[in-house]
Amino acid sequence: MPTTDKPNLPILQLVGVRKTFGDFVAVETLDLDVMEGEFLTIVGPSGSGKTTLLRMLAGMEAPSAGDISLRGVRINEMPPEKRPTCMVFQSLALFPHKSVGENIEFPLKMRGVPAKARKARALELMGVVRLPESYYAKNVMKCSGGERQRVALARALAYDPDVLFFDEPLSAIDYKLKKVLEKELKDLHRETGKTFVYITHSLEEAMVMSDRIGVMRSGRLVQVGTPEEIYAKPVDRFVSEFMGEVNVIAVERAAGVEDWTGVDVPGRFTLAPCQEIADAATAYVVVRPEYLRVLGEGAGADNALEGVIYNEYALGSRIQYQVRVGEKVMLVELSRAQALHAAPGQRVRLGWDARDAIAVRN
Amino acid sequence: MDQARRRTALLVSLWTGLIALLLYLPILCGALASLSKGRYFGFPVRAFSTEWWERTFASIEIGMIVENSLLVAALVTLLSVVFAFFGALAFARYDWKGRRLFQKLVLLPIFFPQPVLGLALLLWFSALGIQTSWMTAVFAHLVWIVPVVTLIIAIQVYGFDPALEEAARDLGASRWQVLREVTLPLLWPGIWSGALFAFLLSWGNFPLSLYTAGADSTVPKWLYSKMVAGYTPMVPALGTMSTLVAAAALLLGGLVMLLLRRRSAA
Known part of the structure; x- marks a missing residue:
């Protein structure tokens, strides 16, 4: 368990949350508590509603029913830029017209931090995600896949969120590098003490990194538990087969x-x-x-x-x-x-x- | 094998040269006609002179016409880029009710024969009791050019990952900051080519101006009227100058694009 001041309080709470697009039910009514400082991974096959769930937490979609609260305050309609949360997208969504440094500094610039302080913070964060300082002025589009992951991560950290969301950022990375980045992400989670909510279709990824795993199927949250619980006591055939x-x-x-x-x-x-x-x-x-x-x-x-x-x-x-x-x-x-x-x-x-x-x- | 490849390369360059000759020889002919000394064009040119160019430059009437054309083209460029920018976002970026209908309707004016469009607009103006002038010509040009520019910018919008705007919002940017920091810089190349097209299409447009500019003349309109009655080598002279203006606009546009690309690749 990660070390944090308030270990057993939920930071994000979903109560009776449901999301529909027209007649299509993307997420069926569910309750979920995301604990302060934990690494929670939502696993499920594509189309299981996990991305929609994440987008509701991030404020990019509003729930059709139910309530989402942040430390006890209802935030259903709060836009993403007002939430103390930040998302690392599947496509990473790095700004192609900006350099590595400008990408990382983006959230600071939006907040009106002066250029000098921005640069200092960006260089500091580049150290945290293990990017060489010489990359500061490099074009992001000229970075490798792994380097881009680090830029995206540093940019999200620059926002200084309480909760970091990850929408399958490692899905397009080759196996060996993926293993390295998984470990680094887990270390980063421990070092920063922030809450991580991660989404993936790969159970292996979930097992390596998470404190808790939630398994989703067809818009339903089928089971939530520690990796050990999910592995040893799957609630149904689907979960057991999903585990390997x-x-x-x-x-x-x-x-x-x-x-x-x-x-x-x-x-x-x-x-x-x-x-x-x-x-x-x-x-x-x-x-x-x-x-x-x-x-x-x-x-x-x-x-x-x-x-x-x-x-x-x-x-x-x-x-x-x-x-x-x-x-x-x-x-x-x-x-x-x-x-x-x-x-x-x-x-x-x-x-x-x-x-x-x-x-x-x- | 090697010989066959060389022969192919030779044939390809021959063909390319032929096409280029076919396309550009007539334009060259215009330039030659403007430089010939005689009042009527004959080939080969017997004697060259810059007399007609000088007279074109000196003509007050032509000066006013060029001013009209520039004014119309500049206004059309500015307005069509503004309309088309938002139109392109509605066309390609946002999912909204009626988007498919909008996509069809907005492109429809391109498929109208321009003389028909011009006539329709003329009838419409007179039905409304509006005196036609260069201002109504601007409106007529917009009807035809805004769809073209919308399409050009929309192509750029299609190549734009919507997650970028979402990420910017998520990182704390307001709507205005997203537009300034992300959307506009990424759409600049499309906006520039759109502006360039708008200028060139308006600058060279004849049928719409003929119907809707009323008593005000533009360069293409003047060229036509002088061809019908009262030909002088000032017609090919002004025609050549008009082509040079278009070429200069193209060159400038290309330079700006190059600069934009250089900056984003730094």
């Missing part, structure tokens, strides 16, 4: 209370007792590839399946196997030390323990 490659088995309740029959694969399965599916007739069992084991002779597990290996992929330090079970393909991930050295076509027995699987509703 998983095995999902559809099951029906059998005679026994903790006994379930497979729908798309043959077999009977036991599930750990779980509130979510207490009275459900059907459910999904989610087993992560790393929790599936290949059972040797005599080895046992709570649940087992028979299948045929038909593909093998090297994933760096791990190896992934695709195993056909009936009509379904199951994914198994093993470390290199556990590698099977098995030829495609070989029969294997897969198993997992009830406590390693997650039961979810559809």
Whole structure:
């Protein structure tokens, strides 16, 4: 958790907020508290309403219903230039006719800060985002993708907002640089103590940086929690599948209370007792590839399946196997030390323990 | 292979030269006619003289006509850029009810044959009881030129990321500051080319001026009337001068554009 004076107070509060464009519901009625000083990431596929949500927080869209308040004051109609918030856009929106320095100084110039003080602050911020001072007079359009990210970030910081919004700024950056910038952003969050609200469709990005993650689907906020909670206790099948490659088995309740029959694969399965599916007739069992084991002779597990290996992929330090079970393909991930050295076509027995699987509703 | 490529290059430059000759030879002919000593143009020119140029410069009547043309063109340039700037934003930038209809309606005057447009305007002025003069000609030019300039500036607006204005607002700029700091500087190239077009289209316009300028004459109108009756080599002389004015405007415009680009690339 970041260090801040008022750790558990919401800085931004959404109550019953809904946004429609004509007949189209972009964001369905939702409540959300953004805590002072936290790094909150909203994750969702494109069209899930996450950008609309962010634009309402930034003041670029007004909610159709409900209230948005900033430290307890209603700000529904407050324009963006009056809010103590600042957005880093997906396109970065750097001013192409201005130099790096002029871009960073823009919010200060708008506030009437004298040129000398502006330049001093710009150079200071360039240090914070690790841009060399020689870039001050450089044309922004001649900067590389990573450098532009830093300029956009420095410009937003120059506004000195209480909350920084990020609308997928790293989506067009190559993987390696992205990893570097993610770490820097997280460091920056800790150093500045400001509240960050980040939007992305990449769960990996969200996991690395966030204190809390909110998952959106079709305009609804499906789940909000720490990365650990989202990973370990997804509320439904969508969230679990969004968290990466998983095995999902559809099951029906059998005679026994903790006994379930497979729908798309043959077999009977036991599930750990779980509130979510207490009275459900059907459910999904989610087993992560790393929790599936290949059972040797005599080895046992709570649940087992028979299948045929038909593909093998090297994933760096791990190896992934695709195993056909009936009509379904199951994914198994093993470390290199556990590698099977098995030829495609070989029969294997897969198993997992009830406590390693997650039961979810559809 | 290499030979074939060389032959292609030769043919291309030959073709280009031919087209250029076809386009510019007639203009050159005009210039030659204005420099010939005789009253009537014959080719080849037997004797050269600058007499007709001198007489054109000295003519008070022509001075007034040039003044008229310049005044009309300057006013049309100024007004059409102002109208077209906001028109282009409505055309290309903002999403509003009736935008599609506006996009069609605003371009319609371009497709009217200009003599028809001129006649319609003349009838309209007389129906309203307005005496036609260079001022009504300005109005007539605007009807035709504003759509053209709107289209030119709109092209620049289309290449403009709307997030830039949003970002400026978000960074604390007022509406006025956004216009001054972001919108105008980024649209300058389009505004400049629009202004240039407005000036050239107005400066050279004949049909609209013929119908709507009333008793006031403009350069193209005078050229035409002298061709119909009372030809002297002052006609090609003034014609050549008019072309030179247009060329000078183009050159100036190009220079300014170059300067703008240089500054933004610094």
